[in-house]
Amino acid sequence: MSTPLIELRDIRKSYGGLDTPKVEVVRGISLAIHPGEFVAIVGASGSGKSTLMNILGCLDRPTSGEYLFAGKDVASLDSDELAWLRREAFGFVFQGYHLIASGSAQENVEMPAIYAGTPAAERHARAAALLDRLGLASRTVNRPHQLSGGQQQRVSIARALMNGGHIILADEPTGALDSQSGAEVMTLLDELASQGHVIILITHDREVAARAQRMIEIRDGLLLSDSATEQAPVATAAPGLQAEDLRQRLDRGATQSGAWKGELLEALQAAWRVMWINRFRTALTLLGIVIGVASVVVMLAVGEGSKRQVMAQMAAFGSNILYLSGKSATLRDPAGVISLDDVAALSGLPQVQKIMPVIGNKMMVRQGNNNGQFYVGGNNTYFPEIFNWPVVEGSFFSDADAHSAAAVAVIGQKVRSKLFGPQANPLGQYILIENVPFQVLGVLAGKGASSGSEDSDERIVVPYSAAAIRLFGSRDPEYVTIAAVDSRRVKETEQAIDHLMRKLHHGKQDYELTNDAALIQAEARTQNTLSLMLGSIAAISLLVGGIGVMNIMLMTVRERTREIGIRMATGARQRDILRQFLTEAVLLSMVGGLTGIALALLIGGVLLLAEIAVAFSLGAVLGAFACAVITGVVFGFMPARKAARLDPVKALTSE
Ligand code: ADP
Ligand code: MG
DSSP states (O other), X not given: OOOOSEEEEEEEEEEOOSSSOOEEEEEEEEEEEOTTOEEEXXXXXXXXXXXXXXXXXXXXXXXXXXXXXXXXXXXXXXXXXXXXXXXXXXXXXXXXXXXXXTSOHHHHHHHHHHHHTOOHHHHHHHHHHHHHHTXXXXXXXXXXXXXXXXXXXXXXXXXXXXXXXXXXXXXSXXXXXXXXXXXXXXXXXXXXXXXXXXXXXXXXXXXXXXXXSEEEEEETTEEEEETTSSSOOOOOOOTTOOHHHHHHHHHHHTTOOOOHHHHHHHHHXXXXXXXXXXXXXXXXXXXXXXXXXXXXXXXXXXXXXXHXXXXXXXXXXXXXXXXXXXXXXXXXXXXXXXXXXXXXXXTTSTXXXXXXXXXXXXXXXXXXXXXXXXXXXXXXXXXXXXXXOOEEEEOOOOHHHHHTTOOEEEEOHHHHHHHHTTTSOOTTOEEEETTEEEEEEEEEOOOOOEETTEETTXXXXXXXXXXXXIIIOOOSOSXXXXXXSOGGGHHHHHHHHHHHHHHHTTTOOOEEEEEHHHHHHHHHHHHHXXXXXXXXXXXXXXHHHHHHHHHHHHHHHHHTHHHHHHHHHTTOOHHHHHHHHHHHHHHHHHHHHHHHHHHHHHHHHHHHHTTXXXXXXHHHHHHHHHHHHHHHHHHHHHHHHHHHTSOHHHHHHOO
16 A cells, blocks of 8 residues: 555644643544545534644644654654645645735736746746636736635635645635535536545535545544545546655755745735835835935035035135234234235245235225125235136236235126126226225136135225225235145145244244145035034934834734735745745835935935035945845844744634
């Protein structure tokens, strides 16, 4: 006699124990089922049939007793091997159909093949063929709630056959159906039995059970009768259904993993569907990630933008420029004064190319009916060269003008447009600076640079001497601008100036020397602290976002416990479930990340309209996105693992 496909030896199952009284539901059942048999298990409701079937289908483990599958002790199998049995050897048909509500008929039927790693094309074709064979060709895209009970049960039979369905375990398959649909389902099972499938049919209805070759009756968890107690059945099994054969395949196949591509695609689709169904809840939960990512990206863009602006400004005004101004040597002393004598002495240094004293202030300027507040500066004729700022109309004032303190002026582009309008020629005209008339000699090129509220094109340049005598009544410069001979030797120039100034001021450090490079560094330093601060705010919102993802995943796992059970019953391994929920978490945070980036770009656009410099960097965008995805993995892992570790029967029977 051949090895039985299934052999139970004194199987017992009890529930409760800790807080509830312990009840034994299956009380020592022994039986053997051979290839090719069509067995009906009958018994009244509550007699332990479903419990027995869950044990037979490896959805549940017995409390005691031995279960040999094709001669192999099931207790010795690990979770992957049990999953293999559910996937490749068994096919379940439940009273409540147990279809996945969010999937179409086609998708439900394909699911076992996804976990088996069947290539997509083969999978689609086989599922379509099965649905066609069961008379559902026109219903493939319908979701379970769009199908009648009989149709749903036929979909679940197709699913049970998807990977072969050598042993069909049907628990009250007709229980929820009208007599017509019930008869159809029974005819189907008859057909399958005649094709060599092992059918184990569970029912409380003797009439239904009578269609099987063999009837096993149980009552109160005990075997009452078995129509085939003694004589072994005729082996009608088709090739490939022998016990030995299945066992060899189990030994080989259980460790094989499915095709990750098919699974990933299915997981993504499922995740997307769930997200879409719960879109409002999802959107609210993702706010944390959206805000986190958007703030990181915007902050970095604003930081980079202002840095570039400063750099551009520095480049516009030259990089070999030093500024010398007075400062208090100690807290009690008044600020030191740089005199024109100092300027004369400094101009003799070999490292100094050009030197220009500056005195200036914002002043009221009038021309005809127009007036405005502009910065009026006294400079010398080095102005255009030192600041790399040429005259585009007329000419700059001459050395002779400077010596004679002539009342002449060169005006910036915005001064020109504000006082004269776009057309009128300002050359030779007079403007009143604090009621002193100055004749316009030239117009400066547009700089376009600005720092804070200062606009460099709102500037009027007059000879230093004229400014000192006619406008300010003081001869000492406010500060002195010095151009070094070599922009690469600014440091050395600085030391030479410092040395000479110390001598001129009798060792008193009542002056201050700065340069553009130092300004850039200072700017960069404040930028960095700012970025760090804003970065930590972003990190906190990402953390909040992560907790949101965890929360939504925990909810999802709880809501879809039954779905997880169905997936396990059709052969999903623990890692398949883990992967699916992790995929969902990652997809969730990816959507959050992308939305965050889109929001950041939008804010960037608004800032640009408000003339605030922003510069988006690809690195920042990618970095923020990566952070979002990592958040999803980290915070999604716990709920995903929780789902993967669910007990198949408990998951399946949960509400
Ligand atoms: P049947 O399918 O024959 O109607 P079941 O196998 O579903 O019967 O249940 C048999 C008995 O076991 C019932 O009395 C039921 O109350 C009990 N039972 C089933 N599942 C559980 C459980 N998880 N915890 C406690 N008792 C259970
Ligand atoms: Mg039952």
